[in-house]
Amino acid sequence: MKISEEVLNNISSLSKIKIDEDIKPKLIEDLESILLMVEKMNKIDTSKIEPMSHPLDEANNLREDIAMHEIKRDNYQKSAPQTEDGFYLTPKVIE
Amino acid sequence: MNKEWESVIGLEVHVQLSTESKIFSNAPTKFGQEQNSQASLVDLGLPGVLPVLNEKTIEMAIKFGCAIDAEISSKAIFARKNYFYPDLPKGYQISQLDDPIVGKGKINVEVDNEEREIGITRAHLEEDAGKSLHDKYEGFSAIDLNRAGTPLLEIVSEPDLRSAKEAVAYLKKIHSIITFLDISDGDMSQGSMRCDANVSIRKFGDKKLGNRTELKNINSFRFVEKAINHEINRQIELIENGTSIEQETRLYDANKNETRSMRSKEHANDYRYFPDPDLIPIKITNEKIQEIKESLPELPEQKIIRFMEDYEISNYESKNLNSSKELSHFFEIVADKVSSAELAAKWILGDLTAILNKNNLNIKDSKISSTDMIDLLKKIEEGSLSGPGAKKIIELSWSSEESIDDLIKKEGLDEIKGEDEIIKIIDEIIKNNSKQHEQYIQGKEKLFGFFVGQVMKETKGSADPKQVNELLSKKLKQ
Numbered sequence: 013m014k015i016s017e018e019v020l021n022n023i024s025s026l027s028k029i030k031i032d033e034d035i036k037p038k039l040i041e042d043l044e045s046i047l048l049m050v051e052k053m054n055k056i057d058t059s060k061i062e063p064m065s066h067p068l069d070e071a072n073n074l075r076e077d078i079a080m081h082e083i084k085r086d087n088y089q090k091s092a093p094q095t096e097d098g099f100y101l102t103p104k105v106i107e
Numbered sequence: 108m109n110k111e112w113e114s115v116i117g118l119e120v121h122v123q124l125s126t127e128s129k130i131f132s133n134a135p136t137k138f139g140q141e142q143n144s145q146a147s148l149v150d151l152g153l154p155g156v157l158p159v160l161n162e163k164t165i166e167m168a169i170k171f172g173c174a175i176d177a178e179i180s181s182k183a184i185f186a187r188k189n190y191f192y193p194d195l196p197k198g199y200q201i202s203q204l205d206d207p208i209v210g211k212g213k214i215n216v217e218v219d220n221e222e223r224e225i226g227i228t229r230a231h232l233e234e235d236a237g238k239s240l241h242d243k244y245e246g247f248s249a250i251d252l253n254r255a256g257t258p259l260l261e262i263v264s265e266p267d268l269r270s271a272k273e274a275v276a277y278l279k280k281i282h283s284i285i286t287f288l289d290i291s292d293g294d295m296s297q298g299s300m301r302c303d304a305n306v307s308i309r310k311f312g313d314k315k316l317g318n319r320t321e322l323k324n325i326n327s328f329r330f331v332e333k334a335i336n337h338e339i340n341r342q343i344e345l346i347e348n349g350t351s352i353e354q355e356t357r358l359y360d361a362n363k364n365e366t367r368s369m370r371s372k373e374h375a376n377d378y379r380y381f382p383d384p385d386l387i388p389i390k391i392t393n394e395k396i397q398e399i400k401e402s403l404p405e406l407p408e409q410k411i412i413r414f415m416e417d418y419e420i421s422n423y424e425s426k427n428l429n430s431s432k433e434l435s436h437f438f439e440i441v442a443d444k445v446s447s448a449e450l451a452a453k454w455i456l457g458d459l460t461a462i463l464n465k466n467n468l469n470i471k472d473s474k475i476s477s478t479d480m481i482d483l484l485k486k487i488e489e490g491s492l493s494g495p496g497a498k499k500i501i502e503l504s505w506s507s508e509e510s511i512d513d514l515i516k517k518e519g520l521d522e523i524k525g526e527d528e529i530i531k532i533i534d535e536i537i538k539n540n541s542k543q544h545e546q547y548i549q550g551k552e553k554l555f556g557f558f559v560g561q562v563m564k565e566t567k568g569s570a571d572p573k574q575v576n577e578l579l580s581k582k583l584k585q
Contacts, residue, residue: 074389075160099251100193
């Protein structure tokens, strides 16, 4: 499967990762080779196999509904670039 | 409504489940706490943390599924819905795509005495996002992640609704189911229940659906009706003017009563869902479903029928009394303690509801307790308090700290007891107004009102007007 530059730009925008012009041809090549491998796997008949959602054959790792009340906000906020009055600040984002 | 165009509406309702802790972390879920004081490392999406599912959320979702007669999935898996927004620090929301916990079900909705079945497509579990404040700091968005990770049940209906009024009735039904099940407080003003509406129109008789718009941000029952009606009219106008409807998300502005386009149309959202590798599947056994089914509390529909049978009240009264869990509970307590449940229904739905509505309060915040109500009704039944007297006491006790008994004494409403005392007062009044009495006997019947007024004044409104009328007409003719 071919990947156009348009598709690459869309992926870049969705993942919020800026891609420099000069590495685009190499990146397209890499992505195409990954897709080639996926295409190979798609040729295998899996119609009689139930898809797994997780590689571990386990289920129900559940927690009791109990709240803990030790939120160390000041501690957690130490690693944030900017905070104010307990809020995290980000560049202004309005949809 | 427009005769030519049929509106087609589907609702997505987000219900906050009333758990103690969040869906994937053990941070508390209390509303109105200091910013970021309820956000744990998992809610902040820090590297190295892992989500662990709260078992209560599964139970609550199954409860809802059983209540709407839905298929419950034997397996539930969680998926990542990827998008970037600051109030979603992980860069994805944990939600469900395939194998939602609740599958197809149905809800009966009544509008103008006509009942219709509305299909439920699915209901799935997901985590809520945080809140962004854009106006607090110049040039910045301020992020509060207290709400991040709060468990939500998203209930998706089929496009079966045909009017804004029906959409409101559907929403009210969902509200009553979740509150009777005790899985959410359903408080729309606090965002515990939120609604998005998909709206399209088509010519009556058409099978094909028109292009739809999605309305976001509708936060009260009243706004649901207004927003949808507004959108229907907007679409009719556009189509009749030869413009086509663009499939888009629109935001409802309650202040201006209008909807406006919300998302940039550059590219459609592409959430790139995939199963979350951090969470292993949930298996739900038939035994578990059976166990939950058997422990379901009485639901509004069953309660409406039982109230009509047990308390001999009308279908209308029973429906209104079961419009909320608290009201239904209040009525039951009162009705069980007085001789006439019908009287209890009349007063609770009448004067008590009126004063609650006037003060914009819910029955759970009523200043008149069920004990007060029992007290009042018993006095009415005994004949020691008149209807107008009770009405007065309800109004007075609203703004007073004094007990019902003290208020009755203070207002002198306890003085008039029986017929004898009223007769005594009537005799006195006739004696003091002999001129008017004579005119009345000579045919000036209008004066009857004058005498009623005198008696009511003398008894300070504590006498039963019906009784006064009967006694007066007898006495005045003598």
